[in-house]
Amino acid sequence: MAEDIILSVHDLDVKFTLRGQTLHAIRGISLDVYRGESLAIVGESGSGKSVFTKTFMGLLDANGSITGGSIRYEGQELTQLKSDKDWRAIRGREIAMVMQDPMTSLNPLKTIGAQIEEAVVLHQGLKGQQARQAVLEVLEEVGIDDPQRRYRQYPHEFSGGMRQRVVIAIAVACRPKILICDEPTTALDVTIQAQILQLIRELQKKYDLTTIYITHDLGVVANVADRIAVMYAGDIVEIGRCEEVFYDPRHPYTWALLSSLPQLGVKGQPLYSIAGTPPNLFQEVKGDAFAPRNPQALKIDFVERPPYFDVTPSHRARTWLLDPRAPKVEPPEHIRQLRKQGVNPYV
Numbered sequence: 001m002a003e004d005i006i007l008s009v010h011d012l013d014v015k016f017t018l019r020g021q022t023l024h025a026i027r028g029i030s031l032d033v034y035r036g037e038s039l040a041i042v043g044e045s046g047s048g049k050s051v052f053t054k055t056f057m058g059l060l061d062a063n064g065s066i067t068g069g070s071i072r073y074e075g076q077e078l079t080q081l082k083s084d085k086d087w088r089a090i091r092g093r094e095i096a097m098v099m100q101d102p103m104t105s106l107n108p109l110k111t112i113g114a115q116i117e118e119a120v121v122l123h124q125g126l127k128g129q130q131a132r133q134a135v136l137e138v139l140e141e142v143g144i145d146d147p148q149r150r151y152r153q154y155p156h157e158f159s160g161g162m163r164q165r166v167v168i169a170i171a172v173a174c175r176p177k178i179l180i181c182d183e184p185t186t187a188l189d190v191t192i193q194a195q196i197l198q199l200i201r202e203l204q205k206k207y208d209l210t211t212i213y214i215t216h217d218l219g220v221v222a223n224v225a226d227r228i229a230v231m232y233a234g235d236i237v238e239i240g241r242c243e244e245v246f247y248d249p250r251h252p253y254t255w256a257l258l259s260s261l262p263q264l265g266v267k268g269q270p271l272y273s274i275a276g277t278p279p280n281l282f283q284e285v286k287g288d289a290f291a292p293r294n295p296q297a298l299k300i301d302f303v304e305r306p307p308y309f310d311v312t313p314s315h316r317a318r319t320w321l322l323d324p325r326a327p328k329v330e331p332p333e334h335i336r337q338l339r340k341q342g343v344n345p346y347v
């Protein structure tokens with residue numbers, strides 16, 4: 001059976017203007033997101049993960065604009081939406097976001113209860129006692145004890161993990177179909193991180209949510225993602241099912257990203273880090289954007305941008321290495337070992 005596509009991005013381009021110069025942040029991304037799936041978008045800082053997902057919600061900074069391509073959500077073309085009123089029908093209501101730092105999305109001057117209640121009133125059409133009851137239920141649902149008391153408290157009276165639960169409560173109270181989680185656990189310690197990811201997973205099942213995780217840490221999503229999209233320099237360079245990207249990665253950037261996971265490090269040896277820096281997006285990127293940092297780059301990598309090559313029907317990568325004419329280049333030994341071992345070293 002064909003997958004049901006909830007969001008379809010085609011050849012998307014985003015540019016920013018800064019002091020008279022143009023920065024090409026998203027360079028022709030195409031991506032279908034399937035209803036009910038959990039998709040992770042991973043890549044280094046600056047690869048364009050946040051900018052890309054902000055385009056689904058009309059949240060680009062004022063100096064940025066979509067300069068090409070399309071974004072269709074449930075058949076509606078989002079790139080045509082202009083006014084804030086149009087976007088309000090999508091933002092929160094259809095597509096909601098949980099940000100890395102809960103303090104940026106919470107109002108420090110309003111009680112937690114009042115903030116969740118606003119979402120309940122606006123999106124579920126409840127009023128008075130019913131609205132209050134719904135807030136207490138959602139607080140409990142996200143694992144906040146003693147909701148009667150917590151309702152009256154302010155954000156500063158909550159710990160970081162609890163604040164993140166409140167932000168998730170507000171997002172879920174809007175009954176969205178897609179939940180975007182932008183580094184939802186980065187600021188939290190490891191135990192709390194796992195609890196928050198677990199909570200998001202439970203809510204995803206309960207409400208049949210489509211979730212998109214944005215993270216620079218592949219390890220974080222190993223447990224939660226059905227599919228992984230690897231971003232580099234404003235482009236998706238590899239996408240596949242979680243196990244395809246972990247055990248059979250094809251793009252040299254994905255190899256490098258996997259190699260830099262602390263879980264793969266050898267005790268007593270310094271952690272692998274990717275040499276060099278990402279390209280300057282103020283300048284035109286030629287060929288494969290990762291080529292200058294790739295010790296095994298081919299000549300053509302510096303000349304022509306690679307197309308996507310299919311590895312399986314669900315797995316593709318933008319690398320000349322997959323061209324039938326390319327010389328055989330093996331991934332590093334430790335990456336090959338992963339497959340042989342067949343165990344998930346990331347979790």
Ligand SMILES: Nc1ncnc2c1ncn2[C@@H]1O[C@H](COP(=O)(O)OP(=O)(O)OP(=O)(O)O)[C@@H](O)[C@H]1O
Nearest residue numbers: 016018023025044045046047048049050051052061
């Ligand atoms: N308002 C802006 N003006 C100019 N450039 C911008 C603006 N917002 C983002 N960019 C640039 O767009 C590119 C992508 O940024 P983005 O924030 O999406 O990266 P990211 O992968 O989400 O990184 P991080 O993990 O650090 O959040 C970067 O080069 C960034 O500097």
